[in-house]
Amino acid sequence: MSLKTWKETLKLCTNDNHSTSTSSYNSSLSDPIDTNRNPRIPPKTSLFKQLLRIQDPSVSLLQIEPESETHVIDEKEADGSSLGGSKSDISLFDNTGPYEPLVLSESPLVQVPASINCRLLEHQRGGVKFLYKLYKNNHGGVLGDDMGLGKTIQTIAFLSAVFVKDATSGYPRSLNAEQANKDRPVLIICPSSVIQNWENEFSKWASFDVSIYHGANRDLIMEKLEVHGVEILITSFDTFRIHGDVLSEIHWEIVIIDEAHRLKNDKSKLYQACLAIGTKKRYGLTGTIMQNKLMELFNLFDWVVPGCLGTREHFREFYVEPLKHGQRSSAPERFVRIADARKQHLVAVLRKYLLRRTKEETIGHLMMGKEDNVVFCAMSEVQKRVYQRMLQIPEIQSLINKDLPCSCGSPLKQVECCNRTVPNGIIWSYLHRDNPDGCDSCPYCVVLPCLIKLQQISNHLELIKPNPRDDPEKQKKDAEFASMIFGHDVDVVGGNTRNESFMGLSEVKHCGKMRALEKLMLSWISQGDKILLFSYSVRMLDILEKFLIRKGYTFSRLDGSIPTGLRQSLVDDFNSSPSKQVFLISTRAGGLGLNLVSANRVVIFDPNWNPAQDLQAQDRSFRFGQKRHVIVFRLLSAGSLEELVYSRQVYKQQLSNIAVSGKMEKRYFEGVQDCKQFQGELFGICNLFRDLSDKLFTSEIIELHEKQGQEQENPSARQDKNDLVAYFLPSLETCGTSSSINSDPNDKSIKLVPDDFGIVYAHRNEHVVNYGPGAQDEEELSVAQDEQLKESYIPCSLKRKQDKASKKENMSVKMQKKSQYSLLAKYMGMKEVEFSKWLLSAAPAEREKVLRDYKQQRNR
Structure with a gap:
């Protein structure tokens, strides 16, 4: 050479x-x-x-x-x-790139071993530098990269640099005079399902003496710790929660918690055990920093760097309340200004202790992208009738009418008087079979069981029937309850006991989601796609398994019954076998540690109240190594409780984006979390059991906001047609086609979607949630003084103009896409909703033909 x-x-x-x-x-x-x-x-x-x-x-x-x-x-x-x-x-030569030494400190010299550095991506080198900066400053922090960006590898590279370890070296060498501290071991606390993964990664990347404090060998490991024979100790959350008092007595040099969002509850025993750890060098690894509430953010960072966000009451009053009320759809402009100022202040504070990066920012150029489609499926007629009967049961009626005056003439509310207990309710009677007078929580104790029943009806009517795994008394109660809500439809659904018929369980006509799934999978399988099918319920997986067998699809299955040691072989077999078309996965068992990049279609059959659960399921496929475009379909039952579940997911994701990344988010909802005065359309018991069958709950909220946004920001782009559904559906451009659109409506080769396709409405989740850019840019954000952030605080006019210009530019691009979609639907002789249904089911060849023919016609 x-x-x-x-x-x-x-x-x-x-x-x-x-x-x-x-x-x-x-x-x-x-x-x-x-x-x-x-x-x-x-x-x-x-x-x-x-x-x-x-x-x-x-x-x-x-x-x-x-x-x-x-x-x-x-x-x-x-x-x-x-x-x-x-x-x-x-x-x-310009000595930059993978083989340039990654020097973390000049004096004393600290650098990542070459054998590790040469295998790190650019963003991983940045993560190592961030962790070492925290270490050098003698305080903790959070590495909050998206799932799949290699937080484990970055951590190992950081530890290897500090202790001078690589794949070929022996015992650690101290780089400075603090030899006593260097002899202290490192503690890693993680979910039990990923302990083996941590051990494997250490063996691949470095030569630490790693021990596992989990199971029957704990005493032997403790003896080894006492004689300084352990460099890295890995334990599980449950083990540390139980034996944290013993482990906290050891002087740890560094403590790392994987999936650190588990520290969201400050009342939990795990959180209290972690508080007892003596070291200041506490590091959290998590891709979902906040899941449900803003106070979870405080709990995590108050453990990582105690006091960095002030006191609990200060954080609640100074950040939480302004951010929540500023996000209310009808919030006064003054509230919005205050929320914007507090948001920027919080982001600036968090930047000292948090490094947060997404796949799009780091390895997006190495991947084909992802679409997150939310599909609202029409419930079958039987499902609708059963759902209506469920809303009329005594327990739910008691909860809905809890604040009405009691019918006995008492000045008290019903919940405080005659309707505190529900003795004529089957659910209430079973819960209080040993206490006929009720409990201290009555009638609120029946809220969760009733919500579970509504979700089961939304997914599949078979889930309402008795579970053969339950005890006989509960099976008897469930059979009685099923008879009541099935009513005269009991014969239609195969009786009030478990259906043993294979053909009956695999039939899709009585389940709206399965009817839509059947048509979608037919299209995907014909194109050679591989599918991940997630469900939170193991019983629902049983039904889906029979459905796949009936359709002749080859599949694998992973749920909680599969031993941890066998799960990786299932994953490897699915990734390597072209014949495997579908992977059935329990959301709880398969949410962490699985790499299924051979699949390019992800279906989440039932949504979770916690948005992180659905996002983690998507990232089993959309991660480093994925070579194809990933399309996600979240199936929701229109007009059911699942619409409220998804709306709360949007609300929580928006709050997380605002607080963590400083992003701009649309103000869709009137409800404010944990505020009885502003429960709006999202919060409160009455909303949970609200009848949504006569409306499109989610689409109406989003459509109203779109119309208001057009009137306020871009009046010239206002359209009389309902372009909302058309815009939020998957664009034709992402399906491998050009931006020019149309086709001959008389061409019989293009099959229109039949009336029983079962999709009412759909949109793209990333367009609903991730609206505006984040406040974190290349420049350092200055932290404003508290006295400058009083209620009279108004951001500078220059910044407001820049934000407004950026917002108008984003809206202009969106309106162009919406206009294109509307023209295509009009040319096809269909309305936007009808065309969107056709687009979901059409094969790529059909879509390409539509675009090609329309382009030819326009050129004429």
Whole structure:
């Protein structure tokens, strides 16, 4: 190899061409070696020196340059005739890229071992620097990267740099005088399902002495800790919760908590056990920093860096209340200004202790992208009737009317007088079978059981029937309850006991979601797609399994009954086998630690109140190594409780984006979390059991906001037609087609969606939630003084103008897309909703034909 050629090879690793260098790294992991490309020359490690001496015994160690110097190879070296290099040649090269030493500190010298550094992506190097900066400042922090960006690897690289460890070195060497601290071990607390993964990653990347404090060998590990024979100790959340008092007595150098959002509840025993850890160097790893409430954010950071966000009451009054009330749809402009100021202040404070990056920001150029579609499926007629009967049961009526005056003439409310107990209710009677007078929580104790029943009806009527795994008394109660709400439809659904008929369980006509799923899967399987099918209920997985068998699809299944040691083999088999078309997964069992990049379609059959559960399920497929475009379908039953579940997901995601990233979010909802005065359409018991069968709850809220936004921000782009559904559906551009649109409506080869397709409405979740850019940019945000953030605080006019201009630009692009979609629907002779249904079921060839024909017609 010539000197010029080798110099050109090094240019692939420069920061100026980050995309190229990262792509090269990515392809090196998965693609065959290209013999026509110039091979990269690895750094000279001690192992390299040993091999060099074996190849040429005449070479002495003195002739080999030290590892810290850059070795330059000229044409003679390529021929093997020279082993030295001119130091003057070193200045000719830009020493950047994967093989540039990742120096974390100059004095004393701290750097990531070359054997690890050469395998890190650019964003992972940034994460290592962030962790070391926290370590150097003697306080903790949170690495909040998206799921799948390698937080485990970044942590191991950071520890290897601090303790001078790599895959070939022996015991750690101290780089400074603090040898006593360097001898202290590192504690890692994580879910039990990923303990093995942590141990495997340590064995691949470094040579630490790793011990597992979990199971029957705890006493032996403690003895090993006492004699300083452990460098890394890994334990589970449950084990630490039980034995935290013993482990907290040890002087830990560093404590790392994986899935740190588990510390969201300050009342939990796990949180209290973690507070007893003595070290200040506490690090949290999580891709979902906040899940349900803003106070969860405080609990996490107050453990990581105690006092960094002030007191609990200060955080609630200064941040939580303004942010929540400023997000209310009818909030006065003054409230919105205050919320905007507090949001920026909070983001600036968190930036000191938090590094948060998304896939789009880091490895988006290495992936084909993701669409998160929310599909509202019409319930079957039987489901609708059963759902209506469920809303009329005595327990739910008692909850709905709880605040009305009591009918006995008492001045008290019904919940305080005659209707505190519900003795004529089947659910209430079973819960209080040992206490006929009720409990202290009556009647609120029946809220959760009633919600579960409504969700079961929304998913499949078979779930209402008795579970054979339950005790006989509960099965008897469930059979009685099923008879009551099935009414005269009991024969239609196969009776009030478990249906043993294979054909009956696999039938889709009585389940709106399965009817839509049947048509979607038919299209996907014909295109060679692989599908992940998630459900929170194991019984629902049983029904879906029979459905797949009936349709002849080959599948794998993973739920809580599968031993942890066998789960990886199932994953590997699905990824490597072209014949496996579907993977049935329990959301609870498969939410963490699975890498299923061979699938490019993800279906979430039932939504979860916690939005993080659904996002984690999506990331089983959409992660590093995915080579295809991922399309997610969340199936919801229109007019049911699931619409409220999803709306609360949107609300929670918006609050998280506002508080953590400082993003702009649309103000859809009137409700305010934990505020009885502003329960709006989202919160309160009455909303939980509200009859939504006569309206499109979610679409009406979003449509109202869209109309208001058009009137206020872009009147010239106002349209009389309902473009909302058309805009939020998957665009044709993302399906591999051009932006020009239309087709001949008389062409019979294009099949319209039949009336029983079962989809009422759909939109893209990322367009609903992630509205505006975040406040975190390349410049450091200055933290304003508290006295400047009083209620009279108004941001500078320049900033307001910039925000307004950016907002108008975003709206202009959206309106152009909506206009395109409307033109296509009009040309096809369909309304937007009808065309959107056709688009969901159409094959790629049909979509391409539509675009091609329309483009030809427009050119005429």
